[in-house]
Amino acid sequence: MSAMLLNKEKWPEFVEKLAGKNILAPQADGDAMRFAAVAEGDVPALDYNNTRVPPKGALFPQTETMLKFQAGGEQVEEPQLDRETVVLGLRPCDARAMTIVEKLFKWDIDDPYYVRRRDLSTLVGLVCNEPGMNCFCPSVGGGPASTEGLDLLMTDLGEKYLFEAVTDKGEALLSETRDLMEEADGNVAKEKEKLVSEAEQKIKRTVDTEGVAEGLPGLWDDPLWQKVSASCLGCGTCTYLCPTCHCFDIQDETEGFDARRLRTWDSCMFDEYSLHTSGHNPRPTRKERTRNRISHKYSYYVDKFDVIACVGCGRCTNLCPVNIDIIETIRQVKEAL
């Protein structure tokens, strides 16, 4: 796999070379950053910490048309998904989250929308030189320069970007833009190594997950769930902003006779999520819903897919309006074991 250097002066030309593809990159959205389509001629800047909303929408849009039809009809039409997409500058944790979610979307039966979007996408990651204050990716199997889930990894070396191909798809994108770049030599590898180890040292928060997956089911009636969920508002922010949260609702929407079946992100923190039509709810309060959210990520998912469904991005902790901290929650779980 190739390793190439791009002088930052040539960054606009690099982006220009990708014209025709759907380019998603972090862009300012009010006071936060968010992945959005790059308008023709625009040059996205990659000097950002992480986006508030993860880039999971690139493969799993917040709202996605599944089928189009006439209300009351019997013929359905599928959306055409054929535009190549390049996601520029996503963080390694968010790419790792995509590999985790993909396990579910490919479990026995392929989810055609997710799989198709992944096939059409090239994921270009960006090493975290400056991890955030609630980042804890190394504790859950990741790292600031993890290549898992990526096709191509970029490292910001100051004057230059280092591009390292991870997959054939990444290699193909490099070959399209190769004439703007120069080969990277051995010194560059050392430079990158130094940056990464500095970044790793900047990650101060950790979780100890040992025994958590096996132990969580036994804590079913533990008072910790009451404690952890006591301040929860049930707003769903933790799930919407979680790069591994993949739950969705399916609804039909009609406008006259034109109708579509769509899916939208849903949240296990909402009452309606598991509400039966009879009025019975197996998870009637935020206590049960919190227990399910944590158990799903740290135990059920491990049981099914052999990986913790948390990548340590820290978003749920950063943005919880009542300061519920997943690291603290897992610490309490450990304590109760």
Add this chain to the structure above:
Amino acid sequence: MKTNENPYIPYPATVKETWYETGGERCIKTFKIVFDDEKVREEWSHLPGQCAMIGVLGVGESMISISCSPTEGDFLRFSVMRMGKVTQALHQLETGDKMMVRGPYGNNFPVDEWQGKKILTIGGGIGQAPLRPIVEYVRANQDKYDGLTMIYGARTSNDLCFKGEFEEMNKCDDLSCHLTIDVEEEDWSHNVGFVPQMLLDLNPSPENTIAITCGPPIMIRFVLENLKKLGFKDDQIYTTLENRMKCGIGKCGRCNAGNMYVCKDGPVFNYAVLKEIPEAFA
């Protein structure tokens, strides 16, 4: 994407026959349907216990138990209680109308494993819908099973489903059908009392027997208790769960009971497995 590669695409089926099982606000209507496409008809295969997503385009879809056995013929049957938006729209369908169907989903009752055994079904209300395919399956393969006993109850005689079919059963030596309603009614010749009590009164032997129960959660709880009293072991007992579902194929998340997805790991569970999942009886 080719059509048959997308599991979310429902197939049109024609309603061949419909009738009401029960009346009232939450009435239950049965639909007998046949897929329009010959290829879909040929490729479709289900076993007792499985479900399907049925619906109307522009309104939505709901996961409903397939309430017929494959031994009955080249059609599907669904018995639907009128509860919400989708079931309301389904209830408007009449003979000749189109229903959109995808599936079959979930695991099935291990009817092959049960060969040579006595089968005991214990149902309450609409809970008889997933049990009916077992009754029909055993009825069609009587030489392979050591008889079937069916206990079925509802609040009133008007709330019993499939009433017309039970008379036939009692004509067979190996099949017996025991009906019960909660309160006394005029002209009611069967039992009066709750299902779990009737189970105790009948006192079936656990010897070489498989018990399957489905009904309201409170009924299931007492039936399980009474089966234990009668000496049934955990692994002789099966039940079928339901939870809210959207996708039916283990993607949308919501139907889990603990680490089990009801749509994929269930809906049929052996009690030995189920009793380890506290959320299963939540």
